[in-house]
Amino acid sequence: MVSQDLRAKYLGYLRFELSLSDNTCAAYLADVDKLLGWMEREALPLEQLDYSQLQHFVAQLYDLGIHPNSIARVISGVRSFGRWLELEGYVAADPTTLLEVPRKGRYLPTVLTTEEVDRIIEAARSRGGIEGLRNAAFIELLFSCGLRVSEACHLRFADTFLDEGYIRVLGKGSKQRLVPLSDSAIRELRRYLVHPDRPTPKRGEEEYIFLSARGKAISRITVFVYIKEAAAAAGVEKNISPHTFRHSFATALLEGGAGLQAIQLLLGHEDVATTEIYTHIDRTRLREQVERYHPRNQQPKD
Known part of the structure; x- marks a missing residue:
């Protein structure tokens, strides 16, 4: 299973290497926690995480009725995590490389006169x-x-x-x-x-x-x-x-x-x-x- 120590190291990377704000770090971790929680429920070791497994993870997000825009954000966070895993040598190759972000709908923000x-x-x-x-x-x-x-x-x-x-x-x-x-x-x-x-x-x-x-x-x-x-x-x-x-x-x-x-x-x-x-x-x-x-x-x- 993925240890809390690994999660803490990733947080340190976001905070000190990328110099991201506390809010951005929290958002990235929330996305990664969705993946880690799914891996724990599936009893999936980190070394077995591959593109096929990630497809199952994303499919579950769709099954839960999560909006494509939110899924796109989660995938973005997961891809950052995948790059870090490869960078630190936890995996031989980034398993998220081929993971596609769903097409987002056009968002028109509310505007006041x-x-x-x-x-x-x-x-x-x-x-x-x-x-x-x-x-x-x-x-x-x-x-x-x-x-x-x-x-x-x-x-x-x-x-x-x-x-x-x-x-x-x-x-x-x-x-x-x-x-x-x-x-x-x-x-x-x-x-x-x-x-x-x-x-x-x-x-x-x-x-x-x-x-x-x-x-x-x-x-x-x-x-x-x-x-x-x-x-x-x-x-x-x-x-x-x-x-x-x-x-x-x-x-x-x-x-x-x-x-x-x-x-x-x-x-x-x-x-x-x-x-x-x-x-x-x-x-x-x-x-x-x-x-x-x-x-x-x-x-x-x-």
């Missing part, structure tokens, strides 16, 4: 008090800047330049990018930050912009809950999550005529490794893309 975003922000604000201001500012930042929810949750004062009109974002793989702030985002952030009822941060949490009522950096779960509540209160019946605002940001720019390269850069999809590289990017050109094409910058000034 600017009017729907406005209603959700107002519903969040109507919660009242400092939480209402915080939630409204957070949602505005997601929509105006296209941030991932984890990026917004961990936004720091040191990376926020309201007078200059941009933020520095730490994205996946510890890559940094500069993102212009719309006037709406600046206004919402200032309303929240200057409010006297903003919680006193706990020790070690002083650097974060968005705080929970207990003074700690706000969690993704908290954001997910209040966004769902605000959407329901606003009468928006679409199934949305914090990531929906990122999709809506990109869609608004694309439909407005912005170039794909600028959108990819703003979303953090470019292969940029260090902050120094960003200092050589023409920030004025990026700002012009957002100011010209994003609906938040096509509104009358206050």
Whole structure:
């Protein structure tokens, strides 16, 4: 049987050799655990794992009614595991080489209109008090800047330049990018930050912009809950999550005529490794893309 020690070594490979995030490591392990659990039930030793056995494993996933997109993700994780087994000499040849990923259906993400975003922000604000201001500012930042929810949750004062009109974002793989702030985002952030009822941060949490009522950096779960509540209160019946605002940001720019390269850069999809590289990017050109094409910058000034 496959030992827990082998599993731990694979986790170490993901974490230290590939430098994957904790969430990505957990996802890979969850996929591999499905295979290992099946092997245990079948009393199948590691050295007997071959392409034929893997076909039986995948067939079982289909029999369980798992969606092809989810099966494709599991196979992706299993193939990574197979490559590692060969690399470390546990098997003579990678048994997953010929394993095919099922064709995925086209996925069209949910997108919000600017009017729907406005209603959700107002519903969040109507919660009242400092939480209402915080939630409204957070949602505005997601929509105006296209941030991932984890990026917004961990936004720091040191990376926020309201007078200059941009933020520095730490994205996946510890890559940094500069993102212009719309006037709406600046206004919402200032309303929240200057409010006297903003919680006193706990020790070690002083650097974060968005705080929970207990003074700690706000969690993704908290954001997910209040966004769902605000959407329901606003009468928006679409199934949305914090990531929906990122999709809506990109869609608004694309439909407005912005170039794909600028959108990819703003979303953090470019292969940029260090902050120094960003200092050589023409920030004025990026700002012009957002100011010209994003609906938040096509509104009358206050």
